[in-house]
Amino acid sequence: MGFTMGLNLLLLVAMVATNILSLYHLSSNLQSKPPVAPPVPDHLLHQLQTIRATINHLTRLQPPAPPAAATKKSTLSIPSDLLLYTHLSPIASSCKDHPDLLYQYMNYTPFSLCPSDSSVAESLILRGCHPLPRRRCFSKTPSSIPTSLPKTPFSTLPEKALLWNSYTCKSFTCLSQKNPNLGFDMKVEGSRFLGFKSDLDLPIPQFLQLTKSSKSVIRLALDIGGGTGTFAAQMKLQNVTVVTTTMNLGAPYSEAVALRGLLPLHVPLQQRLPVFDGVVDLVRCGHAVNRWIPLTMMEFLFFDVDRVLRGGGYLWLDHFFSKKADLEKVFQPLIWKLNYRKVKWAVANKNDASGVKNGEVYLTALLQKPVSR
Numbered sequence: 001m002g003f004t005m006g007l008n009l010l011l012l013v014a015m016v017a018t019n020i021l022s023l024y025h026l027s028s029n030l031q032s033k034p035p036v037a038p039p040v041p042d043h044l045l046h047q048l049q050t051i052r053a054t055i056n057h058l059t060r061l062q063p064p065a066p067p068a069a070a071t072k073k074s075t076l077s078i079p080s081d082l083l084l085y086t087h088l089s090p091i092a093s094s095c096k097d098h099p100d101l102l103y104q105y106m107n108y109t110p111f112s113l114c115p116s117d118s119s120v121a122e123s124l125i126l127r128g129c130h131p132l133p134r135r136r137c138f139s140k141t142p143s144s145i146p147t148s149l150p151k152t153p154f155s156t157l158p159e160k161a162l163l164w165n166s167y168t169c170k171s172f173t174c175l176s177q178k179n180p181n182l183g184f185d186m187k188v189e190g191s192r193f194l195g196f197k198s199d200l201d202l203p204i205p206q207f208l209q210l211t212k213s214s215k216s217v218i219r220l221a222l223d224i225g226g227g228t229g230t231f232a233a234q235m236k237l238q239n240v241t242v243v244t245t246t247m248n249l250g251a252p253y254s255e256a257v258a259l260r261g262l263l264p265l266h267v268p269l270q271q272r273l274p275v276f277d278g279v280v281d282l283v284r285c286g287h288a289v290n291r292w293i294p295l296t297m298m299e300f301l302f303f304d305v306d307r308v309l310r311g312g313g314y315l316w317l318d319h320f321f322s323k324k325a326d327l328e329k330v331f332q333p334l335i336w337k338l339n340y341r342k343v344k345w346a347v348a349n350k351n352d353a354s355g356v357k358n359g360e361v362y363l364t365a366l367l368q369k370p371v372s373r
């Protein structure tokens, strides 16, 4: 650890020194009269070689990370990629913590086809390296494109309109058969957010009734961690525009959202929401926002949600899960820091295998931001 830090420091010092030297080189060239092509001084070359050697060394020091898809084996344990949210990175500073991945990502031939490395990009983003550096190569595209609009956002997804090579499954049918709850089976999705099975559910008609009765219009919403975009799809039928943030963890979620005629944002949870202050009427946090997120990061997330919500806007925590004791001692006080009005607050035991094993509960809450602060 100390060794790596030392090397980082060395790298920094070398970079600063090189920059000062280049500046000196430039300014001394400006002063000299004959415009001869300047030779690169030996000491500058030496500095560059030191930097390259240090980067190579750092690259070898870090063990290569497993590809994102390979780490998603058991559904009961925490997906290792989600644990990576522990890296709090407000300004993409964690790119430098993963020189191996970054090196791999930037190792391409300019002006030709990009390598098939979307999983590398995904891994970097999940590790807090976002936005990624731009590249000058061409992304591969599928040879088949849809020729007509989807009839509804619940129409069967066209199988051939995306590249399947980074995924284990090669079709939406395969994904639906593997797990009908992933969001790719449109027969299942058609009824989501409409039914009321327990107090944890807040059907969209009831939500809209609630907002209407408090004279609060819902035009625009953000769905954080919205999977294949079904919330946006249901809201579209109500003429509400919803932008879905989604990652491509093991399946083509972004493409599915887009094929439904909805807008997917490829943004990780630790990223500042790319929306201006006070412009959104509703933010919904689905399953992705739960106890796996480190507390400090969650606090930043909720305060960023507050920033983008307009006065009187709503925060909807949908099936947020945590250990029962933590909800009372940790998360409830955190949520109440926002000083929102409690429109709905329902807690119930999480009855699946991991929920029972870990003594977890679900919380579904609808909270209203104060109209003015």
Ligand SMILES: *[C@@H]1O[C@H](CO)[C@@H](O)[C@H](O)[C@H]1NC(C)=O
Pocket: 237, 238, 239
């Ligand atoms: C949505 O807008 C369309 C076109 O203006 C309208 O016909 C329809 O009734 C609206 N639906 C709802 C639920 O407001």
